[in-house]
Amino acid sequence: MRSASISDTRARLVSLHGGCNFRDIGGYPTQGGGTIRWGRVYRAGVLSYFTDRDHPTLHDLDVRAICDLRRAEEREREPSSWPAHAARQRPTHLHWDDGTNTPTIRAFAARRPYTSTGMFDAMIDLYRALPEWMAARIRGLFECVATGSVPLVVHCAAGKDRTGVAVAVLLRAVDVSPQTTIEDYLLTNESGDFEQFLRTRHDTQLGLTDIHHPLLSMPDDIRRVLFMAHADFLQAAFESIDALGGLDRYLEKTVGISREQRASVLAELV
Numbered sequence: 001m002r003s004a005s006i007s008d009t010r011a012r013l014v015s016l017h018g019g020c021n022f023r024d025i026g027g028y029p030t031q032g033g034g035t036i037r038w039g040r041v042y043r044a045g046v047l048s049y050f051t052d053r054d055h056p057t058l059h060d061l062d063v064r065a066i067c068d069l070r071r072a073e074e075r076e077r078e079p080s081s082w083p084a085h086a087a088r089q090r091p092t093h094l095h096w097d098d099g100t101n102t103p104t105i106r107a108f109a110a111r112r113p114y115t116s117t118g119m120f121d122a123m124i125d126l127y128r129a130l131p132e133w134m135a136a137r138i139r140g141l142f143e144c145v146a147t148g149s150v151p152l153v154v155h156c157a158a159g160k161d162r163t164g165v166a167v168a169v170l171l172r173a174v175d176v177s178p179q180t181t182i183e184d185y186l187l188t189n190e191s192g193d194f195e196q197f198l199r200t201r202h203d204t205q206l207g208l209t210d211i212h213h214p215l216l217s218m219p220d221d222i223r224r225v226l227f228m229a230h231a232d233f234l235q236a237a238f239e240s241i242d243a244l245g246g247l248d249r250y251l252e253k254t255v256g257i258s259r260e261q262r263a264s265v266l267a268e269l270v
Contacts, residue, residue, distance in 0.1 A: 013191050014061070016054045020045030020197050021159035021188055025167060028184065030175040034270040040150045041269070043167050045159030045197075047080040055083055062088050065144045065152040068095040069137050069162040071102060080155070092149065096136045103129035105161075105226070116221040123161075123225065127236040130165045132244065132254060138166050139255045145170075146264035160188045160229055165237045172247055174266050181234075188229040 012023040022045070026038030042061065047068075050058065068080050075095060082091050108125040112118035131138075144152050156162040164185045171181045218226070241250045251257045257265075 012187065014042065014057065016057060017051045018049035018054055019047075020049070021191050022153075023187065023191055025171065025184060028171065028176050028180050030270055031177050032175050034175075036171070036174065036176065036269055040152075041145065041167070041170070042151065042153045043159055043163050044153055044155040045163070046078050046157050047082065047153070047155055048078040050081060050083060058083065059088065061151055061153075063091045063151050063153055064089065065092045065094060065149040067137070067141050067144060067152060067154040067166075068093060069134070069154065069156040069166060070095070071098050071104075074157060078157075091153075094140050094144065096140060099133065099136075101133075103133050114222070116219075116225050119222045119225040120230075123230070123233050124236045126161065127165065127233045128240045130162060131169070131237050131240045131250065134162060134165060135255045137162070138169055139257060141166055141170065142173075142251075142255070142257050142261060142265055145268050146261045148268060150268060158188075158227070160227075161233075164188065164229060164234060168234055168237070169241075169247070169251075170265075170269075173251060173262060174269050178238075182231050185234050186229050186231065 011027070012025075014022045014024065016022055021043070023043060024038055025041050025043055026036050028036045030036070039061070042063070047066070063082065066080060066082060068075060072095075080093060082093075084090060103126055105122060105126050108122040108129075109119060111125075112122045141152075141154055144150070154163055154166055168181050168185055171184065172178065176184075238247075241247055244250045244254050251262065252259075
């Protein structure tokens with residue numbers, strides 16, 4: 001069995017030529033004395049740019065389900081691609097309707113000054129909005145785990161914001177400590193070299209821009225805020241969860257996960 005410290009990015013990162021922020025959430029201790037199993041849940045960014053050299057690694061992951069948290073327009077622009085001959089069995093691809101009032105960083109940033117401080121505040125706004133909007137997506141993730149559709153990959157565009165919230169909720173639900181959950185989220189700052197990813201794949205959007213406002217033309221200080229994981233962002237999401245009654249009530253009432261399903265998730269992961 002592998003062991004790794006919480007901050008050992010190298011033990012978690014799945015090295016892929018066309019992967020983006022792709023890593024294993026296994027190995028974390030729970031507050032009840034257990035350990036999250038390796039090779040059950042992977043978190044990642046966009047899955048559109050794998051190369052032939054990635055196929056052996058992808059094959060060995062034996063992924064059974066892919067939970068795509070992105071919006072419809074993102075999926076159309078950058079379809080998830082899991083090479084058929086790199087899989088032991090074809091993974092089930094899951095995605096969800098966007099609904100109304102879809103929160104996007106573009107919309108929140110438009111209401112703030114075009115400065116690094118304005119972008120930071122816009123990111124706080126985004127994270128506050130994500131838990132309620134993502135309820136169906138988080139329910140789908142939990143249902144996948146509860147029914148044994150693992151290993152799975154949960155991803156968005158950069159693997160940072162929507163994936164960060166979904167994975168944080170999952171980790172807290174199986175009794176990983178708040179501090180460890182935040183540290184997993186912050187590993188994006190070590191494993192997600194988004195600027196390099198954009199520069200080497202000119203069509204990449206990472207779900208944050210459109211053809212009229214390319215990310216690489218942004219002022220450096222604003223782009224750094226947009227690309228970084230910050231503890232205050234994730235804290236804003238959990239403040240919204242607290243406003244909905246706390247994690248247990250959020251999972252039961254807002255997300256729609258029963259106690260039995262949550263117990264099954266725990267049994268699969270710990």
